[in-house]
Amino acid sequence: MMPESLFMGAMILLFLSATLTMIRMLIGPTIPDRVVALDALTTTTAGAMVLYGVITEQAVIIDVALVYAVLSYIATLYIARYLVKRRVGLA
Amino acid sequence: MNFENFFWILQIFIAIGLVGSSIAAIRFKNLIAAVIAMAVFSLALSVEFYVLQAPDVAIAEAGVGAGLTTAMYLLAIKNTTDEEVVE
Numbered sequence: 366m367m368p369e370s371l372f373m374g375a376m377i378l379l380f381l382s383a384t385l386t387m388i389r390m391l392i393g394p395t396i397p398d399r400v401v402a403l404d405a406l407t408t409t410t411a412g413a414m415v416l417y418g419v420i421t422e423q424a425v426i427i428d429v430a431l432v433y434a435v436l437s438y439i440a441t442l443y444i445a446r447y448l449v450k451r452r453v454g455l456a
Numbered sequence: 457m458n459f460e461n462f463f464w465i466l467q468i469f470i471a472i473g474l475v476g477s478s479i480a481a482i483r484f485k486n487l488i489a490a491v492i493a494m495a496v497f498s499l500a501l502s503v504e505f506y507v508l509q510a511p512d513v514a515i516a517e518a519g520v521g522a523g524l525t526t527a528m529y530l531l532a533i534k535n536t537t538d539e540e541v542v543e
Contacts, residue, residue, distance in 0.1 A: 373462045380469040387473060390496060391480050399492045407522075410499055414506060420459075426511040429518060433502065436522040440495055444488070447530050 372420050379413040400444050407437035466507055473500035491529045498522060 383406055390402035414430035477500060481493035498521025505514040 369459075370457050373457050373459075377462070377465055377469075380466065384469060384472065387476060387496060390492065391476060396486065396488050396492075399489055403492050403495055406496060407499060410503060414503070417506065420462075426506065426509075426514075429502070429506055429511050429514045432515050433499075433518045433522060436518055437495075437499075440522045440526040443527050443530055444492070447488070447534065451534065 369420055372416055376413050376416040376420070379409055379416065383409045383413070396448060400441065400448070403444075404437070404441050407433065407441075411437075463507070470500055470504050470507065474504070487533050488530075491526060491533070494529070495522060495526055498525070 386402050386406045386409065390399050390406065393399045393402055411430045411434045414433070415427055418424065418427040418430070474497065477493050477496040481490050481497055484490040484493060498517065502514045502517045502521065505511075505517055
């Protein structure tokens, strides 16, 4: 009973830090601030997804965290590439 | 802390994220900032599907929201004229 309560507290703290990061995304003055805030928010939420899979004892739904980590990496790469070169795509 | 209270605390956090990011996606004048706010909205919606025990829908939402729409919106912004992008 006790480790589940610890996991629940850790997940609530992760969501609190995600909320603070989202405040930075809302009030960030420049675009790179918002991009870094998006990346940190996605990483924090992937960790929270893994903790939720541990709490509910369902190993299947941890795959969502894996897929979201890979895809958010691609999204951040696209935005960074647009900001640097004003050009997206593979070339 | 039992699971019931924990579930409703999570629902409150996800609701704050959904409402805040959707209002930001509407109100931002910079198009890149609006795309980033849409990515955050998709993330919160995926977490909501995840908490409601629908992991396949969450995987589909993650693929469409994080990978596909961000790339397609950036391609569309690149192909429009520069007067619309306020730096």
